[in-house]
Amino acid sequence: MDAINDRVKNYLSHVGDELKYYDGWTISTGSATVAGRGVVATRDYNVGDVIFVDVPLIVSPRALGTDGTGSPVCPVCYSVVTMQIGCPGGCQWPVCGRQCADHPEHRDECRYVRQLCPKTKSDGHVWSVGMYNAITAVRGLSIRDGNYKYFLDVLQKKLTDKLTFEVEELKRNISMELDEEDEKIMVTTCKIMDANCFETIVNRSNKSISLKGLYPVASFMNHCCVPNTMHNFNEKQQMIVKASLPIYKGQEITTSYTFSIWPTSLRQNHLLMSKQFICTCRRCCDAEEFGTELASLNCIVKNCEGRILPINPLDKMSIWQCKVCKKLVSSAEMKCFYKHVETLMKNINLFCPKSFEAILKSFNIHKDSPFVVDLRLKFIWKSKNHSLNLEQLLYKEKLCMEMLDLIQKLRLGQCRLLGLISLELLKVIIEKAYRFRWKWNTKTLNVFEEQISKLKEIYSSILDEDANLDNNNIQ
Ligand SMILES: [Zn+2]
Ligand SMILES: [Zn+2]
Numbered sequence: 001m002d003a004i005n006d007r008v009k010n011y012l013s014h015v016g017d018e019l020k021y022y023d024g025w026t027i028s029t030g031s032a033t034v035a036g037r038g039v040v041a042t043r044d045y046n047v048g049d050v051i052f053v054d055v056p057l058i059v060s061p062r063a064l065g066t067d068g069t070g071s072p073v074c075p076v077c078y079s080v081v082t083m084q085i086g087c088p089g090g091c092q093w094p095v096c097g098r099q100c101a102d103h104p105e106h107r108d109e110c111r112y113v114r115q116l117c118p119k120t121k122s123d124g125h126v127w128s129v130g131m132y133n134a135i136t137a138v139r140g141l142s143i144r145d146g147n148y149k150y151f152l153d154v155l156q157k158k159l160t161d162k163l164t165f166e167v168e169e170l171k172r173n174i175s176m177e178l179d180e181e182d183e184k185i186m187v188t189t190c191k192i193m194d195a196n197c198f199e200t201i202v203n204r205s206n207k208s209i210s211l212k213g214l215y216p217v218a219s220f221m222n223h224c225c226v227p228n229t230m231h232n233f234n235e236k237q238q239m240i241v242k243a244s245l246p247i248y249k250g251q252e253i254t255t256s257y258t259f260s261i262w263p264t265s266l267r268q269n270h271l272l273m274s275k276q277f278i279c280t281c282r283r284c285c286d287a288e289e290f291g292t293e294l295a296s297l298n299c300i301v302k303n304c305e306g307r308i309l310p311i312n313p314l315d316k317m318s319i320w321q322c323k324v325c326k327k328l329v330s331s332a333e334m335k336c337f338y339k340h341v342e343t344l345m346k347n348i349n350l351f352c353p354k355s356f357e358a359i360l361k362s363f364n365i366h367k368d369s370p371f372v373v374d375l376r377l378k379f380i381w382k383s384k385n386h387s388l389n390l391e392q393l394l395y396k397e398k399l400c401m402e403m404l405d406l407i408q409k410l411r412l413g414q415c416r417l418l419g420l421i422s423l424e425l426l427k428v429i430i431e432k433a434y435r436f437r438w439k440w441n442t443k444t445l446n447v448f449e450e451q452i453s454k455l456k457e458i459y460s461s462i463l464d465e466d467a468n469l470d471n472n473n474i475q
């Protein structure tokens with residue numbers, strides 16, 4: 001463990017520039033961690049304190065569908081490529097212009113790919129989806145060729161015998177034979193990426209671009225459904241990890257590998273599919289999830305006001321039971337019911353508050369069920385305040401408040417979602433003021449000012465950025 005700590009801190013001190021954040025934690029094994037290795041605090045942290053700034057070993061764009069669905073970003077500057085040109089250097093990646101093609105960081109990888117002779121396209125396209133999807137594999141080589149080869153041995157790899165998509169995409173699209181040793185390293189780095197990568201978000205022209213990044217310290221952080229950290233990214237795609245809850249010396253520092261506002265069944269399913277493990281944290285073991293009853297559906301028995309919840313939330317096949325009338329429902333029946341509600345929700349006119357509420361009422365769906373949370377978030381992210389009518393605007397305000405309430409009940413502390421929702425609520429309140437300020441008396445104005453400054457404080461301390469008030473989307 002000492003060796004790992006030395007190497008990790010040595011790496012950060014050479015590539016990063018925030019030296020002061022290396023001394024409050026250690027990578028360790030044993031009783032302080034939930035699973036094998038983990039990161040443990042060696043001092044106390046207050047909410048909002050920066051714990052470490054992690055520097056990526058690899059950053060790469062997300063793969064596109066093999067039919068080209070999805071929007072490519074320039075692999076050098078990560079802007080959305082509007083004028084698609086194939087890199088003049090010959091790698092057939094869609095760069096945004098000469099400047100990125102000639103960028104020093106792209107030079108070696110471009111040369112490497114050119115030597116493999118990418119197949120020329122007969123369909124007139126200037127860049128190739130297959131070559132684009134191979135970016136992660138090619139960038140994997142840079143770990144071997146740099147000073148940090150060590151990480152190839154110590155970072156966890158996804159256990160699978162399946163062919164590696166990125167490497168196969170590369171092989172399909174080049175005319176030369178891939179060097180055996182290179183291929184081995186690429187497969188290893190892709191498996192490391194699969195086990196450890198984080199969604200890296202960068203802002204480009206008011207758009208949030210989602211990339212994937214491999215962060216050595218964060219790779220050692222274990223998962224918890226009530227994580228005590230949150231993170232943002234700076235312009236260099238470095239990950240700034242901060243305490244979202246108070247952390248005490250000796251306590252494990254955790255992150256979430258899934259969506260914290262999903263109910264246990266969905267989180268478990270996601271963790272099992274993507275990371276091959278079952279979480280047994282205190283929230284997962286609590287069928288009521290801190291009283292939110294996220295997973296529950298209202299009882300199907302006529303006139304019963306109870307809610308149905310799984311008896312054992314960690315068992316996929318668990319029987320469900322109504323707390324009030326004790327009616328038992330099988331997991332198969334529940335799945336059916338869930339599917340039914342899901343289909344129903346798909347056809348809802350999201351932006352019509354009255355019909356939205358009417359459907360929830362007639363189908364007896366409670367307000368924190370995952371379907372409703374999902375729709376609420378869609379409404380919040382997708383609606384543009386200035387084009388909402390008054391009813392919609394007030395509805396959006398209510399949805400934001402409900403989300404803030406849910407985050408608090410789930411004990412998620414100063415998480416990123418809290419920052420994002422606070423920002424959205426702030427924009428709604430500003431829009432309200434814009435429309436009605438002239439009618440407000442001093443008292444109302446004071447309440448307004450107070451609300452604004454409170455929300456500003458929350459979002460700016462969480463999001464680390466002077467967020468652009470016009471930026472309305474998160475992809
Ligand atoms: Zn570019
Ligand atoms: Zn190139």
Ligand SMILES: [Zn+2]
Nearest residue numbers: 225279281284
């Ligand atoms: Zn859990």
Ligand SMILES: [Zn+2]
Nearest residue numbers: 299304322325
């Ligand atoms: Zn009942």
